[in-house]
Amino acid sequence: MTIDATPRNIAPLTGRRRLLAGLGALPLVGAAGATAMPARAAEPARTQARIVIAGGGAAGLTAASRLAALLDGAHITVIDGRKAHYYQPGFTLIAAGVKPQGYVISSTSEYIPKGVELIAEKVAEIDPEGKAVVTDSGKRLAYDFLILATGLELNYGAIEGMDTTRIGTNGLGSIYHSPQAAAATWQALNQFADTGGVGLFGRPLGEMKCAGAPLKYTFISDDHLRRRGNRGKAELMYMAQSKSLFGVPIVAEKVRMLFQDRGVKVHHEHVLQSIDPDRRIAIYKTPAGTLEQGYDFINVVPPMRAPEVVRNSPLPWTEGPWAADGWAEVDRQTLRHKRYPEVFAVGDIAGVPKGKTAASVKWQVPVAVSHLVGDITGKPSADMYNGYTSCPLITRLGRAMLIEFDYQDNLVMSFPGVIAPLEELWISWVMKTMALKPTYISMLRGRA
Amino acid sequence: MKELDPMVFLAVFQEMLGPMLWVMLLVAVLGLLAFVALLVRERGLVSRRLVQSELLGLLGGVVALVVMARVSSSGFTDAGGPADWFLILLVYGVGAVATTILAYTVLGWWRPRRGLAAGT
Numbered sequence: 001m002t003i004d005a006t007p008r009n010i011a012p013l014t015g016r017r018r019l020l021a022g023l024g025a026l027p028l029v030g031a032a033g034a035t036a037m038p039a040r041a042a043e044p045a046r047t048q049a050r051i052v053i054a055g056g057g058a059a060g061l062t063a064a065s066r067l068a069a070l071l072d073g074a075h076i077t078v079i080d081g082r083k084a085h086y087y088q089p090g091f092t093l094i095a096a097g098v099k100p101q102g103y104v105i106s107s108t109s110e111y112i113p114k115g116v117e118l119i120a121e122k123v124a125e126i127d128p129e130g131k132a133v134v135t136d137s138g139k140r141l142a143y144d145f146l147i148l149a150t151g152l153e154l155n156y157g158a159i160e161g162m163d164t165t166r167i168g169t170n171g172l173g174s175i176y177h178s179p180q181a182a183a184a185t186w187q188a189l190n191q192f193a194d195t196g197g198v199g200l201f202g203r204p205l206g207e208m209k210c211a212g213a214p215l216k217y218t219f220i221s222d223d224h225l226r227r228r229g230n231r232g233k234a235e236l237m238y239m240a241q242s243k244s245l246f247g248v249p250i251v252a253e254k255v256r257m258l259f260q261d262r263g264v265k266v267h268h269e270h271v272l273q274s275i276d277p278d279r280r281i282a283i284y285k286t287p288a289g290t291l292e293q294g295y296d297f298i299n300v301v302p303p304m305r306a307p308e309v310v311r312n313s314p315l316p317w318t319e320g321p322w323a324a325d326g327w328a329e330v331d332r333q334t335l336r337h338k339r340y341p342e343v344f345a346v347g348d349i350a351g352v353p354k355g356k357t358a359a360s361v362k363w364q365v366p367v368a369v370s371h372l373v374g375d376i377t378g379k380p381s382a383d384m385y386n387g388y389t390s391c392p393l394i395t396r397l398g399r400a401m402l403i404e405f406d407y408q409d410n411l412v413m414s415f416p417g418v419i420a421p422l423e424e425l426w427i428s429w430v431m432k433t434m435a436l437k438p439t440y441i442s443m444l445r446g447r448a
Numbered sequence: 449m450k451e452l453d454p455m456v457f458l459a460v461f462q463e464m465l466g467p468m469l470w471v472m473l474l475v476a477v478l479g480l481l482a483f484v485a486l487l488v489r490e491r492g493l494v495s496r497r498l499v500q501s502e503l504l505g506l507l508g509g510v511v512a513l514v515v516m517a518r519v520s521s522s523g524f525t526d527a528g529g530p531a532d533w534f535l536i537l538l539v540y541g542v543g544a545v546a547t548t549i550l551a552y553t554v555l556g557w558w559r560p561r562r563g564l565a566a567g568t
Binding site: 438 | 462463525535
């Protein structure tokens with residue numbers, strides 16, 4: 001399948017306008033196009049359509065805000081059993097000791113726009129044939145359109161011996177699990193930075209959210225050790241799941257150079273199979289067989305897959321690289337389901353290549369919403385998502401590389417001539433620590 | 449709306465600063481108005497006061513950088529490229545100019561030029 005890197009509505013912005021567009025929304029939004037400007041249509045379209053949004057995370061809430069602004073009279077329902085909302089891009093900063101645990105926690109209900117109903121229950125069943133969603137209390141909600149925004153499932157169970165209740169103890173870290181686990185991971189890293197020893201990092205096979213995060217955390221750990229004068233007492237190893245360090249070749253090469261500079265040893269095609277938290281031993285599957293590696297600190301990144309409710313539905317890919325883990329079978333440019341045209345999947349659950357990040361959400365949701373609204377108004381949308389995503393890849397405390405790319409592995413630049421994509425800069429760190437969260441929250445409210 | 453929207457800037461800064469955004473904007477607008485009013489009243493700049501204010505401005509730039517470093521959890525060895533130096537100069541410049549204008553205005557209204565006070 002060929003991909004048009006610059007679909008009609010995402011004509012490359014030029015010169016000053018492109019720079020300004022980037023500045024307005026910062027790296028979360030970047031310069032991939034102008035479609036993500038606020039959904040403030042001249043006149044909301046009148047409709048009685050029933051729209052169900054399965055999942056109230058970043059993608060679900062952003063979709064709710066945009067739909068509420070674009071439609072008048074629609075019955076929009078968000079279903080999510082979790083009351084707390086987590087600003088997930090902040091997890092790494094908690095685990096780095098930079099931000100407190102509360103930095104990422106707010107509540108789902110505060111972002112629900114006026115006129116949108118929130119059902120605080122889990123989605124128990126999705127029936128795209130019958131066009132209905134069933135909640136865990138047995139409530140059946142019929143829909144005309146479904147936005148699938150369930151997020152993903154952290155499959156800790158796939159790592160034998162892994163016990164999430166022990167995160168933070170005995171050198172066991174795992175950032176992704178929760179804000180609490182991110183804070184506990186910082187406790188473990190904090191101790192490791194004092195004592196030194198063997199530090200293990202890496203990532204799982206398959207699609208994962210923010211593939212840059214495991215790399216970031218390696219750099220952060222290295223910097224904490226250096227700042228305390230203990231780098232010489234530590235050996236850091238990065239266990240890459242494949243032959244590459246990152247999905248975008250030019251970025252992978254840059255990370256390889258940085259790891260070499262920082263003295264991080266890289267082992268390719270090492271996948272964490274099991275762990276013994278008592279004896280501090282991690283067991284990896286490698287091309288040469290299994291490898292036992294002792295550690296003093298480890299950041300466990302679990303395999304990720306679609307939540308059970310999606311895997312048990314007809315919505316996942318039935319073949320290809322995204323079938324096994326149950327990612328939704330959507331068109332990569334419109335986010336519309338390939339077999340159920342009234343279903344759109346956005347955010348982590350979308351079975352598309354590359355980023356499962358807040359930046360992906362920022363650019364996917366407006367496209368999916370415009371197609372949904374086009375179906376209602378009878379004026380089909382030409383909006384396309386080109387795979388844009390971004391990652392301020394922290395390379396030490398106080399510096400980051402602003403990495404933005406698309407489906408074709410092209411580097412995209414929000415700030416051409418100002419911020420070089422593969423340069424370690426303070427300004428990118430400033431964006432990550434100061435501007436990203438306000439931009440994200442504005443996105444949830446449909447204002448950015 | 450498929451063009452640059454100033455509302456995006458507003459939304460992001462509102463989320464970043466909360467009610468402080470309006471307080472800061474109010475201080476900036478009132479400060480500028482008072483500064484212009486002072487210039488009109490005194491028919492020009494008072495060089496002695498300007499120099500004093502500029503000295504304070506030099507300090508103000510430093511304070512701006514310290515505040516910036518604190519809110520962004522940064523140290524003073526983090527600058528890594530031209531964009532960083534540009535941002536540092538920008539932050540310092542904004543802090544210095546804002547402090548200078550504010551100091552000049554406050555001093556001017558607090559202790560007006562002697563000539564004016566004497567009615568000449």
